[in-house]
Amino acid sequence: MRRVDPIKHAEKKQEILTAARRCFVRDGFAGASIADICAEAGISPGHLYHYFPSKEAIVGAMGAAALSTGAAQFGELMEGSHALAALASVIENAKNRNLRDDFILILEILMEAGRNPKLAKILQEQSRNVRRILAEFLRKSQADGLIDPGLDPEAASAILFGLLDGARMMTIRDPKIDMTKVLDHLKILVGRFLLPPRPAS
Amino acid sequence: MRRVDPIKHAEKKQEILTAARRCFVRDGFAGASIADICAEAGISPGHLYHYFPSKEAIVGAMGAAALSTGAAQFGELMEGSHALAALASVIENAKNRNLRDDFILILEILMEAGRNPKLAKILQEQSRNVRRILAEFLRKSQADGLIDPGLDPEAASAILFGLLDGARMMTIRDPKIDMTKVLDHLKILVGRFLLPPRPAS
DNA sequence: CCATTACTAGATTGATCGCTCTATTTAACA
DNA sequence: TGTTAAATAGAGCGATCAATCTAGTAATGG
Numbered sequence: 001m002r003r004v005d006p007i008k009h010a011e012k013k014q015e016i017l018t019a020a021r022r023c024f025v026r027d028g029f030a031g032a033s034i035a036d037i038c039a040e041a042g043i044s045p046g047h048l049y050h051y052f053p054s055k056e057a058i059v060g061a062m063g064a065a066a067l068s069t070g071a072a073q074f075g076e077l078m079e080g081s082h083a084l085a086a087l088a089s090v091i092e093n094a095k096n097r098n099l100r101d102d103f104i105l106i107l108e109i110l111m112e113a114g115r116n117p118k119l120a121k122i123l124q125e126q127s128r129n130v131r132r133i134l135a136e137f138l139r140k141s142q143a144d145g146l147i148d149p150g151l152d153p154e155a156a157s158a159i160l161f162g163l164l165d166g167a168r169m170m171t172i173r174d175p176k177i178d179m180t181k182v183l184d185h186l187k188i189l190v191g192r193f194l195l196p197p198r199p200a201s
Numbered sequence: 202m203r204r205v206d207p208i209k210h211a212e213k214k215q216e217i218l219t220a221a222r223r224c225f226v227r228d229g230f231a232g233a234s235i236a237d238i239c240a241e242a243g244i245s246p247g248h249l250y251h252y253f254p255s256k257e258a259i260v261g262a263m264g265a266a267a268l269s270t271g272a273a274q275f276g277e278l279m280e281g282s283h284a285l286a287a288l289a290s291v292i293e294n295a296k297n298r299n300l301r302d303d304f305i306l307i308l309e310i311l312m313e314a315g316r317n318p319k320l321a322k323i324l325q326e327q328s329r330n331v332r333r334i335l336a337e338f339l340r341k342s343q344a345d346g347l348i349d350p351g352l353d354p355e356a357a358s359a360i361l362f363g364l365l366d367g368a369r370m371m372t373i374r375d376p377k378i379d380m381t382k383v384l385d386h387l388k389i390l391v392g393r394f395l396l397p398p399r400p401a402s
Numbered sequence: 403c404c405a406t407t408a409c410t411a412g413a414t415t416g417a418t419c420g421c422t423c424t425a426t427t428t429a430a431c432a
Numbered sequence: 433t434g435t436t437a438a439a440t441a442g443a444g445c446g447a448t449c450a451a452t453c454t455a456g457t458a459a460t461g462g
Binding site: 034049 | 454
Protein backbone atom coordinates (compact mmCIF):
# COMPACT_ATOMS: atom_id res chain seq x y z
CA MET A 1 0.00 0.00 0.00
CA ARG A 2 0.95 3.61 -0.37
CA ARG A 3 2.69 5.32 2.56
CA VAL A 4 2.43 8.99 3.50
CA ASP A 5 5.57 11.01 2.84
CA PRO A 6 6.10 13.08 6.01
CA ILE A 7 8.61 15.37 4.30
CA LYS A 8 6.31 16.36 1.47
CA HIS A 9 3.51 16.73 3.97
CA ALA A 10 5.54 19.14 6.09
CA GLU A 11 6.66 21.07 3.01
CA LYS A 12 3.09 21.52 1.86
CA LYS A 13 2.09 22.64 5.32
CA GLN A 14 4.84 25.23 5.30
CA GLU A 15 3.78 26.35 1.83
CA ILE A 16 0.24 26.94 3.07
CA LEU A 17 1.55 28.84 6.09
CA THR A 18 3.58 31.24 3.97
CA ALA A 19 0.56 31.83 1.73
CA ALA A 20 -1.56 32.43 4.82
CA ARG A 21 1.08 34.84 6.08
CA ARG A 22 0.71 37.02 3.00
CA CYS A 23 -3.06 37.06 3.46
CA PHE A 24 -2.81 37.87 7.17
CA VAL A 25 -0.42 40.76 6.55
CA ARG A 26 -2.74 42.11 3.88
CA ASP A 27 -6.12 41.59 5.56
CA GLY A 28 -5.51 40.66 9.19
CA PHE A 29 -6.34 37.42 10.95
CA ALA A 30 -10.07 38.03 10.96
CA GLY A 31 -10.17 39.73 7.57
CA ALA A 32 -8.45 36.96 5.66
CA SER A 33 -10.82 34.18 4.63
CA ILE A 34 -10.08 30.52 4.05
CA ALA A 35 -10.96 31.12 0.41
CA ASP A 36 -8.33 33.88 0.23
CA ILE A 37 -5.68 31.63 1.71
CA CYS A 38 -6.61 28.81 -0.67
CA ALA A 39 -6.38 31.15 -3.67
CA GLU A 40 -3.02 32.46 -2.49
CA ALA A 41 -1.72 28.91 -1.95
CA GLY A 42 -3.29 27.65 -5.19
CA ILE A 43 -5.25 24.86 -3.53
CA SER A 44 -8.88 24.05 -2.77
CA PRO A 45 -10.59 24.39 0.62
CA GLY A 46 -11.00 20.66 0.93
CA HIS A 47 -7.28 20.26 0.34
CA LEU A 48 -6.39 22.84 2.96
CA TYR A 49 -8.36 21.02 5.62
CA HIS A 50 -6.20 17.96 5.09
CA TYR A 51 -3.33 19.92 6.57
CA PHE A 52 -5.01 22.10 9.17
CA PRO A 53 -8.12 21.22 11.19
CA SER A 54 -9.38 24.81 11.41
CA LYS A 55 -8.62 28.42 10.66
CA GLU A 56 -7.69 28.93 14.29
CA ALA A 57 -5.02 26.24 13.89
CA ILE A 58 -3.56 28.12 10.93
CA VAL A 59 -3.51 31.36 12.90
CA GLY A 60 -1.91 29.58 15.84
CA ALA A 61 0.76 27.87 13.76
CA MET A 62 1.48 31.07 11.84
CA GLY A 63 1.73 33.11 15.02
CA ALA A 64 3.96 30.61 16.79
CA ALA A 65 6.25 30.36 13.76
CA ALA A 66 6.50 34.14 13.37
CA LEU A 67 7.33 34.63 17.03
CA SER A 68 9.91 31.85 17.28
CA THR A 69 11.72 32.75 14.06
CA GLY A 70 11.69 36.40 15.10
CA ALA A 71 13.24 35.61 18.45
CA ALA A 72 15.76 33.26 16.81
CA GLN A 73 16.77 35.89 14.26
CA PHE A 74 17.28 38.41 17.02
CA GLY A 75 19.37 35.90 18.95
CA GLU A 76 21.62 35.30 15.96
CA LEU A 77 21.99 39.02 15.38
CA MET A 78 23.08 39.49 18.99
CA GLU A 79 25.59 36.66 18.83
CA GLY A 80 27.29 37.95 15.73
CA SER A 81 27.67 41.56 16.71
CA HIS A 82 27.82 44.03 19.53
CA ALA A 83 24.40 44.48 21.11
CA LEU A 84 24.27 48.18 20.38
CA ALA A 85 25.06 47.45 16.74
CA ALA A 86 22.37 44.78 16.73
CA LEU A 87 19.79 47.17 18.13
CA ALA A 88 20.78 49.78 15.60
CA SER A 89 20.52 47.23 12.81
CA VAL A 90 16.98 46.27 13.75
CA ILE A 91 15.90 49.88 13.98
CA GLU A 92 17.78 50.91 10.85
CA ASN A 93 15.97 48.25 8.86
CA ALA A 94 12.56 48.99 10.33
CA LYS A 95 11.41 50.41 7.02
CA ASN A 96 12.51 47.32 5.13
CA ARG A 97 9.57 45.58 3.48
CA ASN A 98 9.98 42.20 5.13
CA LEU A 99 10.70 43.59 8.58
CA ARG A 100 7.68 45.84 8.26
CA ASP A 101 5.53 42.82 7.43
CA ASP A 102 7.08 40.99 10.36
CA PHE A 103 6.08 43.77 12.69
CA ILE A 104 2.57 44.00 11.29
CA LEU A 105 2.22 40.32 12.06
CA ILE A 106 3.53 40.91 15.57
CA LEU A 107 0.84 43.53 16.09
CA GLU A 108 -1.77 41.15 14.73
CA ILE A 109 -0.55 38.48 17.15
CA LEU A 110 -0.69 40.96 20.03
CA MET A 111 -4.34 41.60 19.29
CA GLU A 112 -5.17 37.95 18.82
CA ALA A 113 -3.39 37.06 22.07
CA GLY A 114 -6.16 38.88 23.93
CA ARG A 115 -8.62 36.27 22.68
CA ASN A 116 -6.37 33.20 22.28
CA PRO A 117 -4.67 32.08 25.53
CA LYS A 118 -2.33 29.65 23.73
CA LEU A 119 -1.01 32.42 21.52
CA ALA A 120 -0.79 34.71 24.54
CA LYS A 121 1.41 32.19 26.31
CA ILE A 122 3.74 31.80 23.33
CA LEU A 123 3.92 35.57 22.94
CA GLN A 124 4.82 35.96 26.59
CA GLU A 125 7.47 33.24 26.40
CA GLN A 126 9.14 34.61 23.29
CA SER A 127 9.09 38.14 24.65
CA ARG A 128 10.79 36.93 27.80
CA ASN A 129 13.20 34.98 25.63
CA VAL A 130 14.33 38.11 23.79
CA ARG A 131 14.53 40.07 27.03
CA ARG A 132 16.66 37.30 28.51
CA ILE A 133 19.06 37.41 25.56
CA LEU A 134 19.41 41.15 26.03
CA ALA A 135 19.77 40.84 29.80
CA GLU A 136 22.53 38.26 29.47
CA PHE A 137 24.43 40.53 27.14
CA LEU A 138 24.03 43.41 29.56
CA ARG A 139 25.28 41.33 32.46
CA LYS A 140 28.32 40.25 30.48
CA SER A 141 29.02 43.82 29.46
CA GLN A 142 28.72 44.91 33.06
CA ALA A 143 31.30 42.33 34.06
CA ASP A 144 33.58 43.70 31.37
CA GLY A 145 33.08 47.21 32.69
CA LEU A 146 31.54 48.37 29.42
CA ILE A 147 28.20 49.48 30.81
CA ASP A 148 26.92 50.99 34.01
CA PRO A 149 27.03 48.33 36.76
CA GLY A 150 24.31 50.19 38.63
CA LEU A 151 21.68 49.22 36.07
CA ASP A 152 19.42 46.25 36.61
CA PRO A 153 19.90 44.00 33.56
CA GLU A 154 16.29 42.77 33.56
CA ALA A 155 14.77 46.22 33.73
CA ALA A 156 17.23 47.66 31.20
CA SER A 157 16.61 44.82 28.75
CA ALA A 158 12.86 45.38 28.97
CA ILE A 159 13.42 49.02 28.12
CA LEU A 160 15.69 48.25 25.17
CA PHE A 161 13.14 45.75 23.89
CA GLY A 162 10.41 48.35 24.26
CA LEU A 163 12.61 50.79 22.39
CA LEU A 164 12.70 48.39 19.45
CA ASP A 165 8.92 48.06 19.47
CA GLY A 166 8.53 51.81 19.75
CA ALA A 167 10.91 52.50 16.88
CA ARG A 168 9.09 50.10 14.62
CA MET A 169 5.78 51.65 15.58
CA MET A 170 7.08 55.06 14.49
CA THR A 171 7.27 53.97 10.88
CA ILE A 172 3.75 52.55 11.04
CA ARG A 173 2.27 55.63 12.71
CA ASP A 174 3.97 57.94 10.23
CA PRO A 175 5.46 56.19 7.19
CA LYS A 176 6.94 59.46 5.95
CA ILE A 177 8.98 60.07 9.07
CA ASP A 178 12.67 60.72 8.47
CA MET A 179 14.42 58.10 10.55
CA THR A 180 18.02 59.18 9.92
CA LYS A 181 18.18 61.80 12.66
CA VAL A 182 16.01 59.65 14.90
CA LEU A 183 18.42 56.77 14.53
CA ASP A 184 21.36 59.00 15.39
CA HIS A 185 19.63 60.17 18.54
CA LEU A 186 18.64 56.63 19.38
CA LYS A 187 22.30 55.69 19.40
CA ILE A 188 23.04 58.67 21.61
CA LEU A 189 20.23 57.64 23.95
CA VAL A 190 21.36 54.03 24.26
CA GLY A 191 24.93 55.14 24.81
CA ARG A 192 24.08 57.66 27.52
CA PHE A 193 21.77 55.16 29.19
CA LEU A 194 24.15 52.23 29.26
CA LEU A 195 27.67 53.64 29.47
CA PRO A 196 29.16 53.90 32.96
CA PRO A 197 28.73 57.41 34.34
CA ARG A 198 31.93 59.41 34.31
CA PRO A 199 33.39 59.55 37.80
CA ALA A 200 32.82 62.88 39.50
CA SER A 201 35.85 65.07 39.08
CA MET B 202 -44.34 68.94 11.83
CA ARG B 203 -41.77 67.33 13.99
CA ARG B 204 -38.22 68.62 13.81
CA VAL B 205 -35.05 66.63 14.39
CA ASP B 206 -33.29 67.33 17.66
CA PRO B 207 -29.58 67.61 16.77
CA ILE B 208 -28.50 67.33 20.41
CA LYS B 209 -30.30 64.05 21.04
CA HIS B 210 -29.08 62.82 17.68
CA ALA B 211 -25.46 63.53 18.58
CA GLU B 212 -25.89 61.99 22.01
CA LYS B 213 -27.28 58.80 20.53
CA LYS B 214 -24.47 58.70 18.03
CA GLN B 215 -21.95 59.01 20.84
CA GLU B 216 -23.76 56.29 22.77
CA ILE B 217 -23.44 53.94 19.80
CA LEU B 218 -19.77 54.81 19.43
CA THR B 219 -18.98 53.94 23.05
CA ALA B 220 -20.85 50.66 22.67
CA ALA B 221 -18.92 49.97 19.47
CA ARG B 222 -15.72 50.79 21.31
CA ARG B 223 -16.35 48.06 23.85
CA CYS B 224 -17.00 45.57 21.04
CA PHE B 225 -13.90 46.62 19.10
CA VAL B 226 -11.67 46.28 22.17
CA ARG B 227 -13.12 42.85 22.83
CA ASP B 228 -13.26 41.44 19.29
CA GLY B 229 -11.32 43.78 17.01
CA PHE B 230 -12.62 45.87 14.14
CA ALA B 231 -13.17 42.90 11.85
CA GLY B 232 -14.26 40.53 14.59
CA ALA B 233 -17.02 42.72 15.98
CA SER B 234 -20.26 42.37 14.04
CA ILE B 235 -23.02 44.92 13.56
CA ALA B 236 -25.25 42.57 15.55
CA ASP B 237 -22.74 42.65 18.44
CA ILE B 238 -22.64 46.43 18.43
CA CYS B 239 -26.43 46.63 18.30
CA ALA B 240 -26.75 44.23 21.24
CA GLU B 241 -24.17 46.20 23.22
CA ALA B 242 -25.94 49.47 22.45
CA GLY B 243 -29.38 47.95 23.05
CA ILE B 244 -30.73 48.93 19.65
CA SER B 245 -31.75 47.21 16.43
CA PRO B 246 -29.70 47.07 13.21
CA GLY B 247 -32.21 49.20 11.36
CA HIS B 248 -31.91 51.81 14.07
CA LEU B 249 -28.13 51.82 13.97
CA TYR B 250 -28.12 52.57 10.26
CA HIS B 251 -30.05 55.77 10.92
CA TYR B 252 -26.94 57.09 12.62
CA PHE B 253 -24.13 55.56 10.59
CA PRO B 254 -24.20 54.69 6.88
CA SER B 255 -21.89 51.69 7.21
CA LYS B 256 -19.68 49.70 9.52
CA GLU B 257 -16.67 51.39 7.97
CA ALA B 258 -18.11 54.76 9.05
CA ILE B 259 -18.40 53.50 12.63
CA VAL B 260 -14.81 52.28 12.56
CA GLY B 261 -13.66 55.57 11.08
CA ALA B 262 -15.55 57.72 13.59
CA MET B 263 -14.39 55.54 16.48
CA GLY B 264 -10.79 55.64 15.32
CA ALA B 265 -10.77 59.38 14.76
CA ALA B 266 -12.36 60.01 18.16
CA ALA B 267 -9.92 57.71 19.96
CA LEU B 268 -6.92 59.34 18.31
CA SER B 269 -8.01 62.92 18.87
CA THR B 270 -9.04 62.45 22.49
CA GLY B 271 -5.81 60.56 23.12
CA ALA B 272 -3.73 63.38 21.70
CA ALA B 273 -5.78 65.96 23.58
CA GLN B 274 -5.37 64.11 26.88
CA PHE B 275 -1.65 63.93 26.33
CA GLY B 276 -1.56 67.65 25.55
CA GLU B 277 -3.38 68.49 28.78
CA LEU B 278 -1.07 66.24 30.75
CA MET B 279 1.94 68.05 29.30
CA GLU B 280 0.54 71.48 30.05
CA GLY B 281 -0.17 70.73 33.67
CA SER B 282 3.11 69.12 34.59
CA HIS B 283 6.74 68.74 33.75
CA ALA B 284 7.20 66.66 30.61
CA LEU B 285 9.24 64.00 32.38
CA ALA B 286 6.53 63.68 34.99
CA ALA B 287 3.93 63.46 32.22
CA LEU B 288 5.85 60.68 30.48
CA ALA B 289 6.23 58.83 33.76
CA SER B 290 2.53 59.22 34.44
CA VAL B 291 1.55 57.70 31.12
CA ILE B 292 3.91 54.78 31.59
CA GLU B 293 3.04 54.33 35.25
CA ASN B 294 -0.62 53.99 34.36
CA ALA B 295 -0.03 51.69 31.40
CA LYS B 296 -1.58 48.80 33.31
CA ASN B 297 -4.69 50.78 34.14
CA ARG B 298 -7.76 49.16 32.61
CA ASN B 299 -8.92 52.13 30.55
CA LEU B 300 -5.46 53.06 29.31
CA ARG B 301 -4.89 49.46 28.34
CA ASP B 302 -8.10 49.48 26.33
CA ASP B 303 -7.03 52.79 24.79
CA PHE B 304 -3.78 51.24 23.64
CA ILE B 305 -5.48 48.13 22.28
CA LEU B 306 -7.63 50.43 20.21
CA ILE B 307 -4.53 52.29 19.02
CA LEU B 308 -3.07 48.99 17.84
CA GLU B 309 -6.31 48.12 16.10
CA ILE B 310 -6.24 51.51 14.37
CA LEU B 311 -2.62 50.95 13.32
CA MET B 312 -3.66 47.74 11.60
CA GLU B 313 -6.72 49.24 10.01
CA ALA B 314 -4.72 52.22 8.76
CA GLY B 315 -2.95 49.85 6.39
CA ARG B 316 -6.25 49.29 4.59
CA ASN B 317 -8.04 52.59 5.23
CA PRO B 318 -6.21 55.67 3.84
CA LYS B 319 -8.48 58.13 5.69
CA LEU B 320 -7.68 56.53 9.03
CA ALA B 321 -4.01 56.39 8.04
CA LYS B 322 -4.01 60.13 7.44
CA ILE B 323 -5.66 60.88 10.80
CA LEU B 324 -3.24 58.55 12.53
CA GLN B 325 -0.30 60.29 10.91
CA GLU B 326 -1.63 63.74 11.80
CA GLN B 327 -2.30 62.91 15.45
CA SER B 328 1.06 61.19 15.82
CA ARG B 329 2.75 64.30 14.45
CA ASN B 330 0.59 66.37 16.76
CA VAL B 331 1.84 64.55 19.84
CA ARG B 332 5.41 64.69 18.59
CA ARG B 333 5.04 68.43 18.04
CA ILE B 334 3.79 68.94 21.60
CA LEU B 335 6.80 67.05 22.89
CA ALA B 336 9.19 68.88 20.58
CA GLU B 337 7.91 72.28 21.69
CA PHE B 338 8.43 71.35 25.29
CA LEU B 339 11.96 70.19 24.52
CA ARG B 340 12.75 73.41 22.68
CA LYS B 341 11.48 75.48 25.59
CA SER B 342 13.47 73.40 28.03
CA GLN B 343 16.56 73.83 25.90
CA ALA B 344 16.10 77.62 26.01
CA ASP B 345 15.87 77.37 29.79
CA GLY B 346 19.06 75.33 29.90
CA LEU B 347 17.28 72.35 31.42
CA ILE B 348 18.10 69.84 28.69
CA ASP B 349 20.97 69.17 26.33
CA PRO B 350 20.98 71.92 23.66
CA GLY B 351 22.79 69.57 21.31
CA LEU B 352 19.71 67.38 20.86
CA ASP B 353 17.40 67.82 17.90
CA PRO B 354 13.93 68.41 19.38
CA GLU B 355 12.11 66.66 16.53
CA ALA B 356 14.24 63.53 16.66
CA ALA B 357 14.21 63.43 20.47
CA SER B 358 10.44 63.84 20.61
CA ALA B 359 9.98 60.97 18.17
CA ILE B 360 12.08 58.80 20.44
CA LEU B 361 10.19 59.77 23.58
CA PHE B 362 6.93 59.05 21.80
CA GLY B 363 8.26 55.70 20.69
CA LEU B 364 9.30 55.03 24.25
CA LEU B 365 5.70 55.50 25.34
CA ASP B 366 4.47 53.07 22.70
CA GLY B 367 7.17 50.59 23.63
CA ALA B 368 6.36 50.77 27.33
CA ARG B 369 2.70 50.16 26.70
CA MET B 370 3.54 47.24 24.44
CA MET B 371 5.54 45.64 27.26
CA THR B 372 2.41 45.11 29.33
CA ILE B 373 0.60 43.60 26.36
CA ARG B 374 3.45 41.28 25.43
CA ASP B 375 3.87 40.13 29.03
CA PRO B 376 0.99 41.13 31.33
CA LYS B 377 2.83 39.70 34.34
CA ILE B 378 5.89 41.89 33.89
CA ASP B 379 6.92 43.85 36.97
CA MET B 380 6.96 47.45 35.82
CA THR B 381 8.24 49.07 39.02
CA LYS B 382 11.94 48.58 38.32
CA VAL B 383 11.37 49.19 34.63
CA LEU B 384 9.74 52.52 35.41
CA ASP B 385 12.64 53.52 37.65
CA HIS B 386 15.10 52.74 34.87
CA LEU B 387 12.92 54.54 32.36
CA LYS B 388 13.23 57.68 34.44
CA ILE B 389 16.99 57.18 34.60
CA LEU B 390 17.10 56.71 30.84
CA VAL B 391 15.10 59.83 30.06
CA GLY B 392 17.18 61.85 32.50
CA ARG B 393 20.50 60.69 31.10
CA PHE B 394 19.28 61.24 27.56
CA LEU B 395 17.92 64.74 28.02
CA LEU B 396 19.97 66.40 30.75
CA PRO B 397 22.85 68.56 29.57
CA PRO B 398 26.11 66.61 29.68
CA ARG B 399 28.33 67.60 32.55
CA PRO B 400 31.14 69.81 31.26
CA ALA B 401 34.44 67.95 30.99
CA SER B 402 36.41 68.51 34.14
C1' DC C 403 -1.27 -4.71 -12.64
C1' DC C 404 -4.28 -4.42 -9.11
C1' DA C 405 -5.54 -2.99 -4.53
C1' DT C 406 -5.10 0.46 -1.35
C1' DT C 407 -4.56 4.88 0.24
C1' DA C 408 -2.94 9.47 -0.05
C1' DC C 409 -3.98 13.55 -2.52
C1' DT C 410 -6.87 16.88 -4.70
C1' DA C 411 -10.90 19.49 -6.44
C1' DG C 412 -15.08 21.70 -6.02
C1' DA C 413 -19.92 21.74 -4.90
C1' DT C 414 -22.41 22.40 -0.78
C1' DT C 415 -23.64 22.99 4.16
C1' DG C 416 -25.78 25.90 7.86
C1' DA C 417 -24.42 30.01 10.06
C1' DT C 418 -23.37 34.57 10.05
C1' DC C 419 -22.07 38.69 7.68
C1' DG C 420 -23.29 43.77 6.51
C1' DC C 421 -27.10 45.92 5.27
C1' DT C 422 -32.12 47.11 3.73
C1' DC C 423 -36.87 46.98 3.99
C1' DT C 424 -41.36 47.45 5.97
C1' DA C 425 -44.09 48.40 9.74
C1' DT C 426 -45.15 50.62 14.03
C1' DT C 427 -44.64 53.85 17.71
C1' DT C 428 -43.44 58.36 19.44
C1' DA C 429 -43.30 63.11 19.65
C1' DA C 430 -43.30 67.86 17.95
C1' DC C 431 -45.57 71.44 15.38
C1' DA C 432 -49.86 73.65 13.37
C1' DT D 433 -55.84 67.48 18.37
C1' DG D 434 -54.67 66.00 13.91
C1' DT D 435 -50.74 65.71 10.81
C1' DT D 436 -46.28 64.61 9.74
C1' DA D 437 -41.86 63.01 10.13
C1' DA D 438 -38.49 61.26 13.29
C1' DA D 439 -37.40 57.25 16.10
C1' DT D 440 -37.38 52.51 16.64
C1' DA D 441 -37.97 47.44 15.96
C1' DG D 442 -37.20 43.34 13.70
C1' DA D 443 -37.77 40.34 9.75
C1' DG D 444 -35.29 39.35 5.86
C1' DC D 445 -32.00 40.21 1.76
C1' DG D 446 -28.01 38.33 -0.97
C1' DA D 447 -23.29 37.46 -0.06
C1' DT D 448 -19.84 35.31 2.23
C1' DC D 449 -18.09 32.83 6.10
C1' DA D 450 -15.68 28.47 8.00
C1' DA D 451 -16.07 23.93 7.38
C1' DT D 452 -17.76 19.35 5.24
C1' DC D 453 -18.93 15.95 1.90
C1' DT D 454 -18.56 13.49 -2.26
C1' DA D 455 -16.12 12.06 -5.85
C1' DG D 456 -12.28 11.43 -8.74
C1' DT D 457 -7.16 11.08 -9.56
C1' DA D 458 -2.36 9.89 -8.59
C1' DA D 459 0.94 7.11 -6.70
C1' DT D 460 2.79 3.35 -4.06
C1' DG D 461 3.21 -1.41 -2.17
C1' DG D 462 2.27 -6.17 -3.12
